[in-house]
Amino acid sequence: MNADEPIMSRTLPKALSADARQAGTKNAAAAADDIALALARHLRDREELLFTSRSISIGEMASTLAHEINQPVGTIVNVLRGVSARLARLPVAAEHQAQLDDLHQGLKLALDQAQFAGRIVGRIREFTQARQPEHKPLDLRALALECVALLDWEFTRQGVPVATEMPVPFWVVGDTVMLQQVVVNLLRNALQAHRGLPAQQAQVVLRLQALGEAEVELAIVDQGCGISGSAEGKLFVPFQSSKPDGMGIGLNICRSFVELHQGRLWFTHNPAPPGGCTFHLALRTTAAG
Ligand SMILES: Nc1ncnc2c1ncn2[C@@H]1O[C@H](COP(=O)(O)OP(=O)(O)O)[C@@H](O)[C@H]1O
Numbered sequence: 001m002n003a004d005e006p007i008m009s010r011t012l013p014k015a016l017s018a019d020a021r022q023a024g025t026k027n028a029a030a031a032a033d034d035i036a037l038a039l040a041r042h043l044r045d046r047e048e049l050l051f052t053s054r055s056i057s058i059g060e061m062a063s064t065l066a067h068e069i070n071q072p073v074g075t076i077v078n079v080l081r082g083v084s085a086r087l088a089r090l091p092v093a094a095e096h097q098a099q100l101d102d103l104h105q106g107l108k109l110a111l112d113q114a115q116f117a118g119r120i121v122g123r124i125r126e127f128t129q130a131r132q133p134e135h136k137p138l139d140l141r142a143l144a145l146e147c148v149a150l151l152d153w154e155f156t157r158q159g160v161p162v163a164t165e166m167p168v169p170f171w172v173v174g175d176t177v178m179l180q181q182v183v184v185n186l187l188r189n190a191l192q193a194h195r196g197l198p199a200q201q202a203q204v205v206l207r208l209q210a211l212g213e214a215e216v217e218l219a220i221v222d223q224g225c226g227i228s229g230s231a232e233g234k235l236f237v238p239f240q241s242s243k244p245d246g247m248g249i250g251l252n253i254c255r256s257f258v259e260l261h262q263g264r265l266w267f268t269h270n271p272a273p274p275g276g277c278t279f280h281l282a283l284r285t286t287a288a289g
């Protein structure tokens with residue numbers, strides 16, 4: 001392109017240049033208005049097109065990633081199962097039994113995590129194939145206990161004890177994987193809120209109780225750093241994280257999932273000491289499944 005060409009014909013696409021030529025017959029002010037309007041329209045259309053194509057590519061990327069990740073995750077699950085089975089058949093001297101039990105325990109943990117990852121990936125694939133979330137009766141107590149078991153190792157490693165106060169089961173209707181993701185996210189946030197605090201202060205409690213006539217509430221109570229007034233407003237805003245390794249989308253996803261279940265998710269401050277905060281998840285109950 002010639003650098004001496006008028007700016008207008010360099011920046012405007014062909015159709016617009018034609019507009020501009022046509023506009024030459026009108027008076028100069030009206031022509032300038034027409035061109036400005038056409039240019040604005042063109043820029044807006046291009047922006048919308050860009051946004052749409054970006055959303056489509058993100059959808060495609062998610063679906064491709066889910067497909068690709070599914071393969072190695074499946075292999076990991078199979079390998080872990082195979083190793084577990086072989087270990088179980090090994091003749092072992094009594095003095096080595098305790099070590100073998102440790103190995104089994106480690107393998108089981110790894111297998112649980114790999115299967116959990118597999119279910120998340122499976123769920124992403126279902127999403128991208130536009131399937132509806134499942135709606136079936138599930139025991140929220142069993143689900144919460146499974147989430148605690150999934151993160152047990154992380155809690156132990158960080159020296160944060162977890163206690164559960166869930167005397168009776170509560171049945172709700174929903175999607176197991178989505179609700180599992182919500183509880184795991186909330187538990188992980190509670191755990192991370194203890195980073196850098198004195199070990200004796202650390203404690204996370206999961207409490208399951210009836211809320212009125214028709215709801216059950218799962219409360220995740222921590223004694224972590226708490227949430228400051230300024231952080232409160234940004235809590236559910238995507239990509240807002242106070243952690244160096246945080247993505248800041250966990251709570252946002254949690255809330256969408258909970259709302260899909262016609263449930264509620266909110267938080268309260270715990271009185272100091274020891275402080276910290278409580279995340280509350282409320283879901284409608286159903287008859288035992
Ligand atoms: N239990 C909690 N205690 C203190 N702060 C919390 C807690 N849960 C969430 N937050 C705050 O909310 C922010 C957003 O959380 P989240 O959406 O899960 O993203 P991420 O964990 O990746 O930062 C966190 O960075 C943290 O500042």
Ligand SMILES: [Mg+2]
Pocket residue numbers: 185188189248250251
């Ligand atoms: Mg998080």
